[in-house]
Amino acid sequence: MPDYYPMMLDVRGARCVVVGGGAVAARKVRGLLAAGASVHLIAPELGAPLADLLRQGSVTASQREYQRGDLAGAGLVFAATADAAVNAAVAKDARGAGLWVNVADDGPAGSFVTPAVVRHGPLVLAVTTGGASPALAARIAGELETRYGAAYGCFARWLGELRAHVRMTDMPEQERRRLLREALDAPPELWRDMPEDETTWMRVIERLQDGLNRRI
Numbered sequence: 175m176p177d178y179y180p181m182m183l184d185v186r187g188a189r190c191v192v193v194g195g196g197a198v199a200a201r202k203v204r205g206l207l208a209a210g211a212s213v214h215l216i217a218p219e220l221g222a223p224l225a226d227l228l229r230q231g232s233v234t235a236s237q238r239e240y241q242r243g244d245l246a247g248a249g250l251v252f253a254a255t256a257d258a259a260v261n262a263a264v265a266k267d268a269r270g271a272g273l274w275v276n277v278a279d280d281g282p283a284g285s286f287v288t289p290a291v292v293r294h295g296p297l298v299l300a301v302t303t304g305g306a307s308p309a310l311a312a313r314i315a316g317e318l319e320t321r322y323g324a325a326y327g328c329f330a331r332w333l334g335e336l337r338a339h340v341r342m343t344d345m346p347e348q349e350r351r352r353l354l355r356e357a358l359d360a361p362p363e364l365w366r367d368m369p370e371d372e373t374t375w376m377r378v379i380e381r382l383q384d385g386l387n388r389r390i
């Protein structure tokens with residue numbers, strides 16, 4: 175089993191070719207659309223979820239069997255048909271063309287695997303077992319969802335804005351780092367609403383500095 179290297183990809187606008195139109199393909203497509211990818215499907219038959227997305231114009235499709243040449247212009251490739259020989263052919267063509275490919279029925283045949291994901295705004299929790307037990311990855315992601323719910327997405331967004339504002343001040347680097355760590359324990363009343371102007375941000379920063387001074 176490979177020692178996978180984890181990373182987060184910006185797929186906005188990238189053409190992602192998904193071969194297959196069943197439940198597994200639909201799960202990959204939902205994740206791709208949530209990340210802003212442009213999805214093209216290749217499958218003779220689409221299940222209800224993907225047929226709906228096609229009708230809504232969220233994806234494009236070639237409603238026929240996979241053919242060599244279908245991967246031209248692809249950024250990422252997903253082989254998710256129920257036919258192992260077709261998935262293997264897609265993997266071979268993609269790798270031959272230097273494209274990254276995910277293979278639903280044979281993880282190691284592809285160049286990457288997809289994790290179980292919890293997403294709240296900028297906060298993304300991704301769990302993988304590298305192919306050992308996808309069901310365990312899903313269970314752990316479910317447990318993380320219980321611990322880190324939607325509020326953490328707001329918190330992460332607020333921390334991102336705070337960080338941008340703190341970086342605009344002339345605060346020394348050491349102090350800036352301490353303040354950004356202090357902010358991790360900020361009470362929800364401080365981050366529930368995003369400040370709308372610079373003055374309010376400065377008040378937030380002063381309050382965090384007060385907290386720091388009390389601790390020293």
Ligand SMILES: C[C@@]1(CC(=O)O)C2=NC(=C\c3[nH]c(c(CCC(=O)O)c3CC(=O)O)Cc3[nH]c(c(CC(=O)O)c3CCC(=O)O)/C=C3\N/C(=C\2)[C@@H](CCC(=O)O)[C@]3(C)CC(=O)O)/[C@H]1CCC(=O)O
Pocket residue numbers: 201202205276277278279280281282286287288289290291301302303304305306307308309311312315
């Ligand atoms: C995490 C998740 C993300 C997603 O799909 O987006 C995901 N599989 C999920 C569910 C799931 N998959 C399977 C079951 C049935 C129970 C079981 O068999 O355990 C369930 C459970 C269910 O459906 O509840 C069967 C299965 N999966 C793979 C094979 C082939 C093989 O082992 O090589 C077979 C056997 C097929 C057969 O029957 O022949 C392969 C892969 N599945 C992966 C990811 C990659 C490894 C990730 C990792 O290990 O961390 C990898 C290698 C490739 C890939 O797809 O990227 C998603 C949970 C999402 C969620 O619910 O949150």
Ligand SMILES: NC(=O)c1ccc[n+]([C@@H]2O[C@H](COP(=O)([O-])OP(=O)(O)OC[C@H]3O[C@@H](n4cnc5c(N)ncnc54)[C@H](O)[C@@H]3O)[C@@H](O)[C@H]2O)c1
Pocket residue numbers: 193194195196197198199216217218219220221238239240254255256257260277278279308
């Ligand atoms: N990685 C995972 O998470 C995971 C989970 C469960 C199962 N699987 C594997 O994924 C496979 C697909 O599962 P599913 O539930 O989506 O299957 P499914 O039977 O619902 O869908 C299969 C799809 O493949 C398409 N297809 C068949 N031949 C094709 C061809 N020549 N070219 C293009 N498309 C073709 C069909 O039209 C259909 O849309 C399963 O066979 C299983 O091996 C993977």
